[in-house]
Amino acid sequence: xxxxxxxxxxxxxxxxxxxxxxxxxxxxxxxxxxxxxxxxxxxxxxxxxxxxxxxxxxxxxxxxxxxxxxxxxxxxxxxxxxxxxxxxxxxxxxxxxxxxxxxxxxxxxxxxxxxxxxxxxxxxxxxxxxxxxxxxxxxxxxxxxxxxxxxxxxxxxxxxxxxxxxxxxxxxxxxxxxxxxxxxxxxxxxxxxxxxxxxxxxxxxxxxxxxxxxxxxxxxxxxxxxxxxxxxxxxxxxxxxxxxxxxxxxxxxxxxxxxxxxxxxxxxxxxxxxxxxxxxxxxxxxxxxxxxxxxxxxxxxxxxxxxxxxxxxxxxxxxxxxxxxxxxxxxxxxxxxxxxxxxxxxxxxx
Numbered sequence: 442x443x444x445x446x447x448x449x450x451x452x453x454x455x456x457x458x459x460x461x462x463x464x465x466x467x468x469x470x471x472x473x474x475x476x477x478x479x480x481x482x483x484x485x486x487x488x489x490x491x492x493x494x495x496x497x498x499x500x501x502x503x504x505x506x507x508x509x510x511x512x513x514x515x516x517x518x519x520x521x522x523x524x525x526x527x528x529x530x531x532x533x534x535x536x537x538x539x540x541x542x543x544x545x546x547x548x549x550x551x552x553x554x555x556x557x558x559x560x561x562x563x564x565x566x567x568x569x570x571x572x573x574x575x576x577x578x579x580x581x582x583x584x585x586x587x588x589x590x591x592x593x594x595x596x597x598x599x600x601x602x603x604x605x606x607x608x609x610x611x612x613x614x615x616x617x618x619x620x621x622x623x624x625x626x627x628x629x630x631x632x633x634x635x636x637x638x639x640x641x642x643x644x645x646x647x648x649x650x651x652x653x654x655x656x657x658x659x660x661x662x663x664x665x666x667x668x669x670x671x672x673x674x675x676x677x678x679x680x681x682x683x684x685x686x687x688x689x690x691x692x693x694x695x696x697x698x699x700x701x702x703x704x705x706x707x708x709x710x711x712x713x714x715x716x717x718x719x720x721x722x723x724x725x726x727x728x729x730x731x732x733x734x735x736x737x738x739x740x741x742x743x744x745x746x747x748x749x750x751x752x753x754x755x756x757x758x759x760x761x762x763x764x765x766x767x768x769x770x771x772x773x774x775x776x777x778x779x780x781x782x783x784x785x786x787x788x789x790x791x
Contacts, residue, residue, distance in 0.1 A: 462493040466501030637697045
């Protein structure tokens, strides 16, 4: 801020204190002369104040100089002093007044310099504050941009999280569906095993009955050679029926094996699908792997039982072949041969 602006600022402050035009011009004259060391003129006064007519600053300026001269002139009115001493005292007092005025002006100049330094410091502080405000505004804009980016990232993460939740829900649903299929397959396997066990039990019962009938037939043949032919015919018929039953049991057994193989294949495919799905699920789904392992062990046991059943069927078939009576041509030999053969069979059976 320069001197002219400071003068104008002080005059604006005086306008609120002095409403009369002549009082305002008088104070402005004192302000210019005593504070700023500027010799007031009518044009300068009007230029700063711009109030009233041109005669107002001239009258105020004339009155200001009269007041100043009256204050600067010192009269010594003492009846005992000679005029020379009065004049000398007046001049001395006037000199003191001038010296005091000069000192006051120097102090005023020093104060003005201090005010200017303070104003300059205030302006620097204001500039720094404006700089800080500008930096703060820039930082606030940057923070707003970062906040907007963070909000966008948060929204994106929320979207991805929702997609992950939906995918997890779908995986859980698929896992539950696979578990349901696995339970159905287990139930089918259990039913197949039960049916196979029932058929095997029937076949074993039929074999036992056939063995009992064969023993009875042999005892009757030993007691009555003549009735052996008829008994053998009956036994042949029974053996044919037994062979048919065994063939049917084997056919059912093969069908059961095929059904079991198909069930095992489907179960293996479902197990593979379940394992692929299991690798995509979390660690909480390890329970399915254990169930699949149990299912495999049960399947292995079922296969072992099927193998054992086949071995038993083969043994039963071999036993039936061994227990089958000789061909009809052997009965046409001599009676002694029949007796010998009967004794031989009896000894063999023993």
